[in-house]
Amino acid sequence: xxxxxxxxxxxxxxxxxxxxxxxxxxxxxxxxxxxxxxxxxxxxxxxxxxxxxxxxxxxxxxxxxxxxxxxxxxxxxxxxxxxxxxxxxxxxxxxxxxxxxxxxxxxxxxxxxxxxxxxxxxxxxxxxxxxxxxxxxxxxxxxxxxxxxxx
Amino acid sequence: xxxxxxxxxxxxxxxxxxxxxxxxxxxxxxxxxxxxxxxxxxxxxxxxxxxxxxxxxxxxxxxxxxxxxxxxxxxxxxxxxxxxxxxxxxxxxxxxxxxxxxxxxxxxxxxxxxxxxxxxxxxxxxxxxxxxxxxxxxxxxxxxxxxxxxx
Numbered sequence: 515x516x517x518x519x520x521x522x523x524x525x526x527x528x529x530x531x532x533x534x535x536x537x538x539x540x541x542x543x544x545x546x547x548x549x550x551x552x553x554x555x556x557x558x559x560x561x562x563x564x565x566x567x568x569x570x571x572x573x574x575x576x577x578x579x580x581x582x583x584x585x586x587x588x589x590x591x592x593x594x595x596x597x598x599x600x601x602x603x604x605x606x607x608x609x610x611x612x613x614x615x616x617x618x619x620x621x622x623x624x625x626x627x628x629x630x631x632x633x634x635x636x637x638x639x640x641x642x643x644x645x646x647x648x649x650x651x652x653x654x655x656x657x658x659x660x661x662x663x664x665x
Numbered sequence: 666x667x668x669x670x671x672x673x674x675x676x677x678x679x680x681x682x683x684x685x686x687x688x689x690x691x692x693x694x695x696x697x698x699x700x701x702x703x704x705x706x707x708x709x710x711x712x713x714x715x716x717x718x719x720x721x722x723x724x725x726x727x728x729x730x731x732x733x734x735x736x737x738x739x740x741x742x743x744x745x746x747x748x749x750x751x752x753x754x755x756x757x758x759x760x761x762x763x764x765x766x767x768x769x770x771x772x773x774x775x776x777x778x779x780x781x782x783x784x785x786x787x788x789x790x791x792x793x794x795x796x797x798x799x800x801x802x803x804x805x806x807x808x809x810x811x812x813x814x815x816x
Contacts, residue, residue, distance in 0.1 A: 520720075579666050579668060582799060584803075
């Protein structure tokens with residue numbers, strides 16, 4: 515979550531990211547360090563709940579911080595090594611980066627919008643930002659599949 | 666997520682909250698505004714990934730912000746109106762608020778640790794902070810079950 519105010523007023527993804535992967539595909543990654551063909555990863559975005567401080571935070575009974583607000587987008591990536599060979603085997607789709615309702619269909623996003631950043635930063639970990647997923651990061655580090663920079 | 670540095674150096678919950686509820690219990694809430702007897706809600710906490718700025722943020726390819734770090738706790742609440750009658754029908758359990766591994770069992774937490782804050786703030790929405798869950802908040806507002814203050 516990268517608040518606008520910490521990014522010159524405009525972040526590409528100021529929202530919380532909630533990411534969903536089917537259990538059997540997580541299990542396969544844990545075993546091999548690669549996701550199976552056909553794996554779908556869904557990223558759902560939620561805005562910050564009405565900020566009252568300049569940094570995007572607000573105060574609630576648990577303290578001052580950042581809380582989930584309304585839905586603001588949903589993205590999908592699918593692994594198909596043949597169809598998406600040009601982008602390291604993954605295709606990227608956006609069904610809307612805005613409040614509900616979202617689009618019902620989506621064309622593949624141009625490589626510059628999604629794939630290039632994944633390719634530049636996480637090509638070694640099957641195009642996935644495992645450094646932000648404790649379960650995947652622990653396994654990746656333990657198995658020596660890669661040494662992510664962030665920890 | 667309430668960073669320590671925004672809370673005088675020490676927040677009660679500086680971590681990301683990842684909350685899990687079985688689908689049939691979410692469906693029941695969406696229909697009635699109440700969770701069924703036996704509903705279990707699991708809250709998994711993850712620390713901020715190695716902060717480099719005083720506010721707890723760091724810089725990654727997506728910008729400056731807050732990213733998931735290591736697991737740091739798991740809590741459970743269970744609805745049983747008879748057993749937990751004194752705390753509005755919900756019992757609260759902590760299996761560790763620290764890095765892995767967690768405890769295998771837990772006794773009910775004293776009311777002052779969990780239940781009292783829920784009772785003081787979210788008694789009207791079945792002891793649950795629906796204002797931070799867009800799906801539950803939208804439904805609660807739409808049905809007029811309550812008018813959460815946060816939005």
